[in-house]
Amino acid sequence: MNVKKDQTKVAEQIEKNEKDQAGQAQFLSFTLGDESYAVDILSVQEIRGWEPVSRVPNVPVYEKGVINLRGAIVPIIDLREKFGMQHQGYSALTVVIILQTDHRRTGVVVDAVSDVLDVDERTIQQTPNFGSAISTEYITGLISVHDKMVMLLDVKRLLHLESLEQTNKKLLMDYMSR
């Protein structure tokens, strides 16, 4: 029995290696309204249900607040609101994806998680340019899954918050120039 398991493991390993060589990548896809988005699966730490957050004063409306994630204070961002879409109420079915980049963790609120996609990197298409009318700064590319378009998100850029230094500088400037 064990031997058989090991064999399957080895087979999987080989398969995986082959995939890697072929420029394969995996993405976690989720939906916001009718639209499908996906993030690099390596940046996903966990998927949680919605739970009430502690609000933080004087921040943009899409920064919903902070939660206690096993002792760490993690901010929660509503992607709908960040992308300027209609806000929907939260329920127990609302999903929070905890993303991690550069040792910073952030939770993003999405409507639902759909699938894990195996994507051949060669099939990723460039984001069309809409000029300044539609901001595509967070989108790195497009793929099509079952004839449906999925937008790949740049997690790093998405989670980039104003750095501490800048905030401090701004604070000081405000204070001085009042």
Place this chain on the structure above:
Amino acid sequence: MPIDMAQFHQLFFEESQEGLDIMEFGLLNLDKGNMDAETINTIFRAAHSIKGGSATFGFSTLSHFTHLMETLLDEMRDGRRQASHNTVNVLLGAVDCLREMLDAIQQDRVIDEQAVAEHKQQLQLELNSLNVAETSEPTPAVNPILAPQTQVKSSSAQGWKIDFTPHSGMFRTGNDPVRILRELQELGELSIVLNSEKLPDVYTLDPENCYLSWQLELKGAIDKALIEDIFDWVEDECDLSISALNPASVSEELDPPRLDTNKTSSPLYSQKDANTTKVSSEPLLQVLDKTVGVRTKKSSSIRVETGKIDALLNMVGELVITQSMLSLIGENFDLSKIDQLKNGLEQLEGHTRILQENVMNIRMMPISFVFSRFPRLVHDLSTKIGKKIQLVIKGEQTEVDKTVIELLSDPLVHLVRNSLDHGIEMPDQRIAAGKPAMGTVILEAYHRGGNIVVEVKDDGKGLDKDILRANAIEKGLIDESTMLTEKQIFELIFMPGFSTVEALSDVSGRGVGMDVVYRNIQSLGGNIDIHSERGKGSTISIYLPLTLAILDGQSVAIGDECFIIPLSSIFESISIPGEQVNRIVEKGETFRLRDEYIPIVRMYEVFNISSAKARRISDGIVVVVEGQGVKCGLLVDNLLDQQQVVIKSLEKNYRKIEGVSGATILGDGSVALILDIPELIRLAQKQNV
């Protein structure tokens, strides 16, 4: 089996750093003109341990360098040399150089050979100034017995033959023959012949004994003194003979081959060396390189008094007893035992709190760790810029969290340098202004409330408001029309891009700006305050939280939300009837608390909390707080609980939020924000405009 020496490196680095501090401190004392034997001895001992340590660990550059210093110090110790200002300066320079080298080794950088060579040369010059007639020897040996030999002997030998027979107990004294071989190897081409004849069979072998001996041939024109130096540490523990390879080139009479204290001319290496094995020293060295090659990453460690650890152990013992008591109660619990349970839980609470205090205590270090470097800095800088300055240090025993100590050091250096550079005037200016020629800089630390206050005070010329203001306008930081209070003008110097160099003095060479100081202090959760009086001097006070990890807090409710106010900043909490509230120009609300009028800040307005219940002041509770000398009353819905909270960083995953110093996790698992009172007051003032 070589012992992995790398594990001791960290310890060596730490001890050496301490040694360097001791040397520096001693040298600065010498500089003040008290050449007492004990001070010199202390410095000498420190140098000696560094030399010994570095040789043992194979940092030969270090040991050679320290050796020169040691020689110089030795002359002072013997009274052959006076501690002139110059000598002390050269030694101080050498201490710096040594510190550089240590850092370089520790951080795996390349040692700046040129700087080392320069300092070596200086030391040498200093040595020669006394020894001109005595010796032309580059490295006179420490051992006075050897001195006469080394003087006469020239370095003309083509090589040396060394018989080296360690006594069987050599390992026990912590000496490693291999270390010696390695050092010899650095001097020149070394061929090693191992004599393992005395090696017993494996059953009778005592692994702590040394059975081996070596016959070495060192080729090249090498000073005998250098070789003797290497054996300096083991001369009592071995039979040693050093003889010239080419007897013709060195007179045997002048240089008898018996440095050995036991005068045994190693009969071991007679012709019967049947099982002598000739080994190249290369593989051996490779092994050694590997052991040295395991670089210790710079890890942060802390030295703790044993007393503190004992207290900790005691408490853990108590805790275990309480725990077993509780589990006994829990085993077959019925309601009659409820009192016992309560008692047990109370005990547990008490113990936990003491344990926590003890653990926090371990992190506390006296601030003298930071202050101790300033006498040197002031000495150097005041000499350089030609001012007369005395440094007064107060409250150096004040204990501060280790993290604070580490991060405080750079800002303080900057502030003190500023005081020296820009604050204190030249002696003639001071006399003209009716002040003593000697300027004073006071460095002081003390506790106040829940804060540590560190002050840098000088009696110099103080800040000039007009120049500061003009400079800020010129830099485009403020408008011509901007009205600023005196305090705000002073705080301009913390703005990025505001250099005070042209404004305050023409002494250049400033490193980072004051904005970096400000940022460093802020990142510690602290604040800076400036007081200055023109012509009389300025005081810069740094306020820092006592500890960075835990604080006593009062939780308050505002609407659905819960915030923590640090207990140390709360004066009192009162409920105020509506008629006691006064208004200033229909906006600013104040109330009278005894003799003071205190402004009221409606927290729900500052934080935009729509769910707040207390919209009228009489409905809620006013918490009177003080931050940086400013008092104000915060209007909240209700007081909840007093508790100790563990501070968690908001910035780790998120960012700095105005008016909030951090977050904590409450008993129910939810997150509450901790208010930063001084910042909150500023924020409220801003919103009132």
